[in-house]
Amino acid sequence: MQTRSERTRGKAASTEGGRRTRDRILHAAAELMFQQGVAGTSIPDVQRRARASASQIYHYFGDKKGLTAAVIEYQSTVKLEQQRPLLDHLDSIDALRAWCEGAAVRLDAVHCAGGCEIGSLASELSDVDPSARLGLATGFAAWQNAIESGLARMRERGDLEADEDVSALAVALLAAIQGGMLLSQVNRDATPYRRAVNVVIDHIADRVEAARGARLANP
Template sequence: MNSPVDAEEPERRRLTKPGRKTRDRIIEAAAELMFHHGVGGTSIPDIQAAAGVSASQIYHYFGDKQGLVLAVVNFQTDTKLDQQRPLLDNLDSIAALRAWCETAADRQDAMGCVGGCEIGSLASELAETDPSARTDLSASFDRWELPIRSGLARMQTRGELSEHADVTALATALLAAIQGGMLLSQVRRSSTAYRHAVSAVIDHIESYLVP
């Protein structure tokens, strides 16, 4: 690792349009490589080659590899949340929760259950070695949990879900089932574990429906 050429939050610096395009291209290339090979298995030269940029351009935009990793964490979070936004904004019925998790299961099947969760993999790799990344990954998980909790809270407000349901705990439990289920499915190369994991928690949430 070279030392950073600029440690002052370079991602917030005002960029020209071509500059933003280059920066985005670097992040996308890094995200793709890190998804397949891990952060530790992805070198700056690998990213240079994939993005068609020089090392100095990478250091210019991100300061150092750690800065780029943080950008990748936030890019993956933003991208995946955006992709799933219509589903995420409407998680206020049991059917919607099942449909959302089913979509993710089908996506895993389509990839042969290779790769696991983009966020979960980064979290497991970086939690003990990169405190800034851990903080950002914690915020990322919060951003995933929020639409689940909001949907359950709307069900509760409408009187569909019992007032005894702890919607925060249930939202966390579903996010954990998704993460653990995706890890087991990745290792086993079968979405069955993921499907069982999310079904159990959604069945449990369903038990709080007001008859």
């Protein structure tokens, strides 16, 4: 059951003005937490960036923990929606390569600074905030599901064997993406990211070739 303060915040944010104010605060908090970490971001920092009062921040989010939870959900949702056209069609080797290379190009553009918005939050919060960890796990699960759905369609078409573990392949690719981004961030070079994801995609391509060979051998 919602508390009285939670009901009040929800009602306020349902008005047009309330939504704009809440969104402005959330966007500012997301930027700051990505740039300087959650621990390094204070409520006064968010006030200044969002041009909002402390009472507005507490009204909409309750406290910094509530604001952080909202940022996690925001980053997970925004990043998925930004890439939705590609994520909805990850059902070929070419599509997987194009999607992953798009991220590499973005890394190049910022000289590999900052890393992944969700990955950065996970590195900082997973061991110190159980509720944040669950929110981050949900965000990563959405990415995994998008990859897995594309691979499952490949399996349904016969591009992959019927017993192919597409869940394991999706986890491997997501891990390569996150690990590759971290290594690229510390090296300021997107090469580790490209190598990591290409090894996994090459493996998936090999599985596609194996499935094709099996079909030819057993027409």
